[in-house]
Amino acid sequence: MPSQAGDVEILRGIDLAIDAGESVGIIGPSGSGKSSLLMVLGGLERATAGRVEVLGQDLSAMDEDALARLRREGMGVVFQSFHLIPTMTAIENVATPLELAGRDDAFEQAAKLLGEVGLGHREGHYPAQMSGGEQQRVALARALAPGPRLLLADEPTGNLDGKTGQAVIELLFGLSGDKDATLVMVTHEQPLAERCSRVISMESGKIVGDTGTAAPAEITPNAGEAA
C-alpha cells in the first residue's frame, strides 16, 4: 500500500472472495492489516499490487471519482470514530449520500432512518451535541441510507461502552439483514465476530483463518468478488 515514506507491504497474499448476503467478521490483533483490508475493499485506499473487484467492478482500474460513484451507488461505511460531518445536523448527515445520489426524497428517507435507529428526536442536533452512541447510530443510518449492497464497518463499537456498543451492534445486524446488505465488519472482539456467518482471522497482513463461506443458498448469483 502507498505511504508518504514509499510503498509499505501491509496486506500479503490475500485471496478472498465474499458472496452477496454474507456477514463477515474480520478479526486480528492491532496491526494485522484488518482495517487496511476494509479500506481497500471500500476503495478508500489503493492496493499497489494485485486485483480488487467489488460489486462487479475492478477497483484498480477506477479513478477517485469513479470510486466515489461506486460507493454512492452500492456501499455504506461505518467507522470506529463515527466521522460525522461536524458542520451538519444529524438529519443533514444522513441525507447527504441520498442527495449526492440525486434522490428527491433525501430528507424524508433520512428522517425515516433516524427514526429506525431511535433518533427521530435528534434530527436537528449537531454531532458535538450528541453522545458517542448517538453519533454512531447516526453514522449507521447514514451508511444504510442509500440502500447499499455492501456495508463495511470498521470497529463500530471500538469507541463505545459495552451497553451502548451492544445496542449499536443489534441495529447493525438487524438493519443490514433487513436491507439484504452484505456486511463486512472489522473487530477485535471474538464474540462479536462470531455473530457473523463467516469469520476471517488475520495476522501480519495475511489471512490465517477462515470459517468458510455460508450455505450456497445464501449466495446471490451476480455477487461481486473481492480478491
Place this chain on the structure above:
Amino acid sequence: MIAALRARMAAELAEANLHFAWRVAKRELRGGLAGFRIFLACLALGVAGIAAVGSITAAIQAGLAAEGRTILGGDASITLTYRRASAEERDWMAAQGVVSEVADLRSMIGTVVEGGPPDRALAQVKGVDGAYPLYGAAELESGRALQDAIAENAANDGRWGLVAERALVERLGAQVGDPVSLGTGTFTLTGVIAVEPDAAAGGMALGPRAIVASNGLAAAGLLGEGTLYETLYRIRLDPSASLDAIERDYAERFPEAGGRWRDRDNAAPGIARFVQRIGAFLVLVGLAALVIGGVGVGAAVRGYLTRKVPVIASLRTLGAPAGTVFAAYLMQVGVIALFGIVIGLALGGGGIALLGPWIAEQLPVPARFALYPAPLVIAGLYGLLTAALFALWPLSWLREVRPAELFRLSAGGQGGGFRLPRLRMTLFLIGLSVAFGLIVAALSGAAKLALSVMAGIGAALVLLRAVGWLAARGAARLARGPLGRKRPVLRLALGAIGAPGGGAVDITMALGLGLGVLAAIGQVDNTMQRLITNQLPAGAPAFFLVDIQPDQLDPVQARLAEIGGVESIETAPMLRGVITELEGIPAREAEIDPGAAWVLRGDRGVTYSTEPPEGAVLTAGEWWPEDYDGPPLVSFIDEEGRQLGLEPGDAITVSILGRPITATIANLREVEWQGLGINFIMVMSPNALQGAPHTHIATVYADTAAEGPILRALGTEFLNVTAVGIREQIERVSGALGDLGAATRWGALAVLLTGLAVLIGAAGTAAERQVSEAAVLKVLGAERKTILASLALRAALLGAGAGVVALLWGTVAAWGVAEFVLDAEFAPAPGQALAIILGGAVLNLGAGLAFAARPLRLRPAGVLRVQAG
C-alpha cells in the same frame, strides 16, 4: 497576625503560580510559531502601517522645523497686502537685522511674437531684491547665479531677466533667451528654476513660479497702487534675538499696519497643519487595519486554545488553578504579540527610515528621515492595546471552562465552546476599548475626528459581528429549508457557513470592515471629485479677471462682449484687508469658533456696493440705503459671522492698505460659495472705501470655444489684467485631490492587506475541517467536482455577503462625511459598489480555493485514520 500570614501565603502562592505559569508558557512556546503566523501577520501589518505613517509625518515635521528659516526665507517674516513697508516700518525692520523684500503676485506671462497672437499663462510671480535669499540657495538648471540671471544687463539682452519653473516654460513653448511679456514690460527668459528655497512658504499658488527683480516688477507697472500683491519682509536676526520679544514689539509699534507675522518656528503653518491632519487621518486608517488584524488575532488565539485543549485539560487535572492556566496562555500570547509588534515596528519605522531618501524625493516639502521613537512608541502601544482587546476575550474562556468540559472537548465530544466572558471581564474589555479610543484621540492631534472614527470602527465591529451571527443563523436555516433540498452543493455550502465555528463571524468582520473602509474612502473621494468638477458645467465662470484698473473697467467689458461665446461679465471693486479687531478686541485675542479661524488668519477680499450682491439672502439686519453717507457699514457672511460672534450693530476693524477702517455690521448674509461666482466675506458701504485705491475683479461666463479669444484679447490690449482660468484651476485642485486620494488608497491598501491576512487565517482554519469533511463526503460518494463546487460556493457566498454589508455601512459612513463634514451632496458610486461586492466574493473565494487543493487531493483513508488516531 493570622490575616497577615494568610495574605503573605496568598502572595507567595500567587508568585509561585506566576513562576509556574511562565515555565508552562516557555515550554509551550518551544513548539514554535507555526500556529501564529496569521496572528503575527495581522499585528505586524497594522503596526507597520501606523508606524510608517507616523514616521513619515514626523520626518516632514522635522524637515519643516529644521528648514524653517530656509522655507520662510528668514528668521522672521512680515507680510503686507497691496503695499510696501512705510519708511518707519523699514527703519524698524533694519534695526532688527538684515532685511530682504520680496513681492508676490499673480500675473500673466506671455510670449512675444511679432505679427501673431502671444501664448499667455498665469504665473505666480516673485519680485526679489538683491539680498534674496537670506537663507538657503536659489539654483537654476543652468547653474547660473540667480541675481545675475534676473538683473537688467547686457547678458540679458539689455532687459530685466526672468526665470521660471519648467512647467511655465513648457506651457509657453518658450526657450531660454526668448523675450517674454509681464505686465507692461518685456523681460528675457534667462533660466529654469531648479531650487527655490522658500517655495513651501508660499500660499496657494494658482500657477507655476516665476522670479524677477523687484525693480523689474515695478518697472512693468505691477507694484502700482491698487495692484493685488503681497510684500514679504524677511529678516535675518541675531541668533541670540528673542523672536517673541521682536514680535511683541512689532505688534505694539504697528498695531494697525495689518502685517502678518511668521517666524522660523512656524515657517509653513499651512503645510504643517495639512501634514498633521493627513497624518492623523492616515493613522486612523491604519488603526482600522489594526482592528481588522485584531479579528485575526482573536481567531488565532481561539484556534490555538482549541488545539491546546488536551494540554489545558491535563494542567487543570494536575491541580493548576484556572488563573494560573490563564496566566500561562496570556504570557504566551503576550510574548507572541510583542514579537509581532517588533516586526511591525521594524517594517514600518525601519522600512521608512531606509526608504527615506527615495520618499523625500517624491515629497514636495522638506523631510528628514530617521528612526523617530515617538511614532514607533504610539504604533507599538496601539498594537499592544489591539492585541489585548482581541486576545483577552478568548483567553478569558480559560478562567471559566471546567476540566470535565475540557476532557469532553479533547475527546471530540460536546462542549460549551467559546462564549461571552463573565461580567467582570466584559466590563474590563469595554473599559479598555473606551481607554483605547481616548488614548487615540489624545495622541492623534485631531481628537474629534479620532473619536468619531474610533466610535465608527467600534460600531461597525459590533454591527458586523451581529450581521455575521445572523448570516450564520440564516444560512443554517436556509440549508435546512426548501432552498437546500435537492441542491446538495448549495446545502453543503450553506450548512458549512451556518455551522458553529463556520467562520461566518470572523470573515464578515474582517472582510466587512476592510471592504467597508474601502467603500467609504472611495465614495468620499467620488463625492469630493464630483463636488469640484460638477460645478464647472453647472454655470461656473470661465475666467476670473483680476487687476482691472478703474479706467479699464468699461473697455475690458466692451472688448470681451464683442467675442462670440461670452455670455455675461460680472464685475466688482476689489480690495483686500486683514480683520484686526472684533468689537475693539484684537482679533488674535478674540475667543471664536475654530471653524471661522481662517477668516482671521490672513487677508480677505473686501468690496463695496450700494445694493446686496445678486442671490444673497439677508439673515439679520438690513441693507443700507443707496445714498447712504454715514459711518462705514459692512455686510458680513452669515455662518462665519456668527462663528466670530458678530451680529448687526457690532464693530469690526479692517486694515486696508495699512489704514484701519472700523465699520459697523449692518447685516449678515448667506453666500453660496460653490457656485464660484464673485463672493466677498465683507461688503462695505461705498462711502467707506471709495477713496481707497483699488482695482476691479470680473468673472467672465463664456463657452469653452471663447476661452482662447478672451486670452488673446486680454494679452494684446490689457497686458496688466490677469486671467485665472477656472477650468485650469479645477484641474489643479482635482489633481491635488487625486494625490490625496492616492495617499488614502495606500492607507486603504494596508486595511485590505490585513483583511486578506485574516481571510487567509480563517481559510486556513477552515481547511483543517474541510479536509476531514471532504474525506467523509468522498466516503459517501461525492465526486471531487461536487466538493470543489461546495467549497467555492461557500467562500463566494460568504465573501459576497460581507461585501454587501461592507457596502451598506461604508456608504452610510461616506454619506455622513458628505452630509456633515463636506456639506456636499453625496455622490454614490454604483460601479464601485458592484466592485466591492465582487471583490469580497473574489477575495474570499481566492483565499478559500488556495486551501482547497488538499481536501481534494488527500485519500479518505489516510485522513480518517489520522483523525481516529
